[in-house]
Amino acid sequence: MYKVLIVDDEVFVRKGLIGLMDWSKLNFEICGEAENGEQALALIERLAPELVIVDIRMPMLDGLELIRQVKTEGAHQPLFVILSGYPDFSYAQQAFRYNVSDYILKPVDEQELTAALKKTAHTLNQKQLLLMTKEKPLVATVIESLLQSEPDEQVLARIAHSLDLPPASSYTYVIAEIQDLLPHGTVDYMPALQACFIRFFQQEGQTLLLHVRAYNQYGLIVPRLWMDRQSADERTSYVKLLTMLEKELDTSIALFVGLKANHLKNITASGASAEECLNYRFSEASDRLFMAAELREVSLYYFDVDEELHGKLMYEVEANRREGFALAIDTIFMTFRERRFAPGAVANTIRRILIAVINIIRQLEGNEKELARLEDLLEWQTKYRNTSQLKDIFLQFIEEAAAYIACKRGEKSEGNIEKIKKYIDGHYRENIYLKGIAADFHLNPVYLGQLFRKHYGVYFNEYLLSLRVEEAKRLLRQTKKRVYEIAETVGFQNADYFATQFEKLENMTPTDYRNKMSHSN
Secondary structure: OOOEEEEOOOOOHHHHHHOOOOOOOOOOEEEEEEEEHHHHHHHHHHHOOOOOEOOOOOOOOOOOHHHHHOOOOOOOOOOOEEEEOOOOOHHHHHHHHOOOOOOEEEEOOHHHHHHHHHHHHHHHHEEEOOOOOOOOHHHHHHHHHHHHHHHHHHHHHHHHHHHHHOOOEEEEEEEEEEEEEOOOOOOHHHHHHHHHHHHHOOOOOOOOEEOOOOOOOEEEHHHHHHHOOOOOOOOHHHHHHHHHHHHHHOOOOEEEEEEEOOOOOHHHHHHHHHHHHHHHOOOOOOOOOEHHHHOOOOEEEEEOOOOHHHHHHHHHHHHOHHHHHHHHHHHHHHHHOOOOOOOOOOOOOHHHHHHHHHHHHHHHHHHHOOOOHHHHHHHHHOOOOOOHHHHHHHHHHHHHHHHHHHHHHOOHHHHHHHHHHHHHHHHHOOOOOOHHHHHHOOHHHHHHHHHHHHHHOOOOHHHHHHHHHHHHHHHHHOOOOOHHHHHHHOOOOOOHHHHHHHHHHOOOOOHHHHHHHHOOO
């Protein structure tokens, strides 16, 4: 990773830049911030960043003067990208006299900054690669350079010579992901991985093209000639490698195998296809081996789970029925696999359920921060890297949340259902409906419907209809209001619909009922 120092006198600009993109994906990491040129000078000497992104106008020491002093006096010489809110050609001219890498106008566009960072990373890669020696190859730089862009012939020749590898051969990029339920970097697996790979490929004394990635991942460029020494077919060989790695490292591991590149300089495409394999982590069977050659024709699903399934889970949570919500979770995770949910779709589903649970808790005047598993679920993407791990923590969270909701609600359900019935009795003439009443009383509508039927033996809609029809009968007997007026009075928006519902319950029309009552008197 190349270190980046952000220099701007506006704090919101600095924070905005930091949050604008995934820096690690571009092989950069933020090492510090400064609010003026004087602070930046000290930080450049102390932190030795490879890149400084600096505002052109700042108090005390502006961006151009900072660059001039670093270029003429500094022991450490980083590259510079200038930010400016002033589209003045004279500023740009002066900036480029100092050989700045790029000049970007504010407000910063993500695509423009991404392009500038890629260009800068390429420059830094080339500088480091040309410093390689056979004794001390800069392996991480080699891999990251090859993955980002095709190197020129001079650099490629130096790489091949230093690593004693034929450039005109087949190569495959493989991602080994450690799924140890720990945050990235907690354990350094590099030595153990190196030992395993050397033993598996029988490459004692050979420098491996192995580097550290983000998210507990390690990347390896595998020459075809190493795989040719394995007796079985390619999948079987990778299964054996995976088994060996898990045994030696004593943790769960997944391998994401890219497509073969026909030349070392074309390894970028293999790296991209291995990255694509990461998107299938929640959609395939749990053998933890994902091969681009097998997945390239398989489409991913990018939407949410069905509303019915979401509603079913929330009902079971509110009812605090473990068997019910465990079954709903089983179905959700089965859906992830069968429909081949992309990681983003999985994240959206988890987020939606999490928000629904938090809303219920807050409506009950609870505090979701009292849930021990909340933080784990909020940060699940940094720790839980496969379906079984995610499902396990998700079930634990839902179990805890359901119990918490039941505790907060306590015995209120009994009292609430009586209050709800009284509310219906007093407001049935209005345009009321189950979903609205459920929201007013902080209940899931499906749960409320089941609770109402359990206590009173009829569904909500049946009870509401019976109240309205009984009142309509009274008005038909005791007043001379027209049928459409009575329909409106008792809560029906449509007189024909009222007449239909009345006839279903009384086996006669409202008019026939009035006539019958008149004759009986």
